[in-house]
Amino acid sequence: MHAILLLAHGTPDTLGEMKAYLDLVTSGRGVPDHVVEELQHRYAEIGLRDTPGEEPPPLTRWTLKQADLLRQKISYPVYVGMRNWKPMIAAAVEQMKADGITSARVICLAPQNSRTSIGLYKRDLMKALGEDPFMQVEFVEGWHDHPKLIEALSDRLLHTRVPADRVPHSSSEAKMSEKQAILFTAHSVPCSTIQGETPDPYAQEAKHTAALVAEKAGIPEWFFAFQSQGASRGPWLGPTVEDTLKALKEMGYEEVVLHVIGFVCDHVEILYDIDISFQQYAKEIGLKISRPESLNDHPLLIEALAELATR
Structure with a gap:
């Protein structure tokens, strides 16, 4: 019997699980106590x-919601495994074995x-x-340019910013539009990750996703940064x-729309890093920032997953 397995990063359920969670994230290397305490504060x-x-x-x-929505669109069973917390990948595999997959x-x-990510x-x-x-597995090695992912990200962006081709009602609105920057972001990784005999495609794929979203949304000028x-x-x-x-502040921009193209749902790198930390920093330097809603349960995201699952 055939099935779909969705894999994600995982996150602790309580603050007291933070140290054990970080041990899994770092493959047993662990982190200093002050890092554990800082992440407990953020969470x-x-x-x-x-x-x-x-x-x-x-x-x-x-993630569980996305799996539920995917089940409604395809005829195969859908399982979820997390690398760093429950439901763990090993537990998902055991359940699949018990179910005869x-x-x-x-x-x-x-x-x-x-x-x-995919490698680990x-x-x-x-x-x-x-x-x-007991089962054969086929990995989807990446889907950074899937048309429906791009369309979903573009849709979220266009519902947040004033479109560049909108005719302003006044000169003041035109001035505000000219001083709005679009900043795409993706999670940073250690530089050592993209070095070596076999280059890692992550950085190029992240920027390619941003370029495709900008093109789809009709944005001629945009910026890119790595976060977290x-x-x-x-x-x-x-x-x-x-x-x-x-x-961007020094360039004269007054407002920045910060659009994350590397995550498909809310979690600490969005809800804390962007909504709290970056907001505070922007306020300190005199910038206004906003962000589109995360993809979460966007219908086009679920359609993209369904096509990846069945093509």
């Missing part, structure tokens, strides 16, 4: 508590291909399957969002 700011809430945290909730198409809910998900899945796998740089493993990809916002 607390977006609503995570010491005891489980009435519903899962945003990333888990939206013999083949699966695997889709990572990270559109741009990277050794830090694939490694953990193959480990869970063991030396004598980590504090370990040497330098990370830039420029940072903070440096880019500062440069």
Whole structure:
């Protein structure tokens, strides 16, 4: 029997699970106590508590919702596995075995291909399957340019900004439109990730997604930055969002629409890094920033997943 397996990053259910969660994120290397405390603070700011809430945290909730919506569009069973928290990939594999699944198409809910996403998900899945796998698996290696993903991201963007071709009602509105910048972002990765004998396509694919969205939305000029740089493993990809916002301010922009093209749902890198940290920084330097709604349950995202699952 054939099935679809969606893979995602995972997120802790309570603040007390943060250290164990970060141990999984770093493949057992762990992080200093002050990093654990800082991330507990960030997660607390977006609503995570010491005891489980009435519903899962945003990333888990939206991923499970996306799986439910996908089930409604295709005829195959849909499973969810998280690399770093429950429901874990290994648990999903065990359930698939119990259900008699013999083949699966695997889709990572990270559109741009990277050794830090699809590569690690694939490694953990193959480990869970063991030396004598009971099912054949086919990985979708990346879908950064899927037309319906691009259309969904463009739709979100156009519902947030004043379209460039809208005729202004006054000279003041025209001036405001001229001083609005579009800044696309994707999660940064260590520079070491994209180096080596086999180049990692992540950075190029992230910028290609942005270019396709800008073209679809009719935006001739736009900017790009990498967000949420980590504090370990040497330098990370830039420029940072903070440096880019500062440069845009110096260029005369008064408003920035910050559009994330590397995530398909809300989680801490959006709800804290953008909605709290970047908002505070922008206010300090005299900029106004906004962001489109995350894709979450956008119908076009679910259509893209359905096409990836069945093509």
